[in-house]
Ligand SMILES: *[C@@H]1O[C@H](CO)[C@@H](O)[C@H](O)[C@H]1NC(C)=O
Ligand SMILES: *[C@@H]1O[C@H](CO)[C@@H](O)[C@H](O)[C@H]1NC(C)=O
């Protein structure tokens with residue numbers, strides 16, 4: 432392969448090439464000697480002078496920069512420059528790298544005013560003394576087949592006519608066919624690689640009862656209350672625990688604090704849960720989170736079976752609201768119609784932008800009993 436021979440070509444003094452072009456000094460002064468841009472080739476040409484190489488780039492709309500090797504008079508046109516493909520800009524002795532925009536476009540003659548398409552190159556028409564030009568196909572474009580990954584491209588690969596490149600399927604896609612794409616003379620790629628999206632959700636990658644959604648090349652998990660992280664394996668802190676709580680009335684000594692005491696037992700007599708006063712027909716319970724949070728969800732741990740039997744169905748028609756001040760806790764978070772069951776962990780998800788410092792749980796009938804209330808959210 433020609434390229435292998437030219438990599439070690441000797442150093443040269445480019446300015447002796449065209450001493451008569453005074454106006455070209457900007458282009459020459461900005462040359463990057465000993466560098467090249469790797470694996471972004473449109474086309475390459477052996478046997479071209481440096482100036483012809485620059486002109487070839489100027490007449491090709493897709494070209495952004497050139498690599499040139501004097502030893503072999505070898506010219507490479509790139510479809511990126513060292514800003515747009517910084518990680519492909521590398522040291523390479525014997526090469527010179529130059530940006531298209533450092534050269535006066537007049538160098539292209541009649542073609543400097545051409546209206547060629549991005550996949551074309553401008554050619555001066557013969558016998559017309561630089562006054563006329565025509566646009567001819569130059570390349571097949573940068574492959575954008577679904578799921579294709581061009582990281583496996585080889586150094587000599589190019590997107591120009593009659594060239595070829597090597598691709599593979601991106602992570603999250605399964606590949607059939609070879610990764611070779613050939614650019615035909617009609618400007619269309621010929622290939623048989625097909626990248627099929629893999630349904631990652633089949634393997635249940637999301638943990639802790641999260642919901643998995645397959646997307647192209649990947650998946651997303653929607654975490655259940657209390658969980659966080661890409662696969663929902665991180666525990667969200669319960670921001671209600673230990674915070675000051677109040678309730679509308681208190682039966683016996685079953686005060687509001689018992690819903691945030693960290694005791695997750697549900698035997699009301701042993702573990703103690705909150706209970707509002709018998710006859711309070713508008714009971715509510717409220718916690719002060721002591722800072723404003725974006726509230727994601729609220730969980731209520733219902734009472735279990737105890738010596739009074741099973742009265743867990745009293746948890747019904749429960750409204751959860753959020754507010755910025757203790758006197759105005761009216762932003763809706765969610766509703767639980769119930770009836771609850773013994774020791775049930777009721778999860779109420781808030782709409783996405785529910786913000787507040789206070790969380791209130793209320794209902795309009797009989798006693799409100801809460802064994803524990805968890806609140807999950809992120810600081811605002
Ligand atoms: C590189 O290409 C980009 C996009 O075409 C262009 O904005 C930029 O001016 C070019 N040159 C440099 C040196 O960044
Ligand atoms: C390109 O167009 C400009 C104005 O439209 C004109 O002044 C210039 O001479 C043209 N250049 C060539 C090489 O035809």
Ligand SMILES: *[C@@H]1O[C@H](CO)[C@@H](O)[C@H](O)[C@H]1NC(C)=O
Nearest residue numbers: 580581582583600601602603
């Ligand atoms: C593309 O392939 C490279 C190496 O072959 C790999 O490191 C990278 O993660 C792949 N990118 C995607 C989006 O699949």
Ligand SMILES: *[C@@H]1O[C@H](CO)[C@@H](O)[C@H](O)[C@H]1NC(C)=O
Nearest residue numbers: 548549550551568617618619
């Ligand atoms: C060349 O690009 C133009 C527009 O950019 C497009 O309409 C045309 O189909 C392309 N030609 C080929 C052969 O892909």
Ligand SMILES: *[C@@H]1O[C@H](CO)[C@@H](O)[C@H](O)[C@H]1NC(C)=O
Nearest residue numbers: 676677684685686687688689
């Ligand atoms: C609730 O009762 C416990 C235990 O008696 C007490 O420590 C706590 O301060 C009380 N909380 C409220 C809000 O009265």
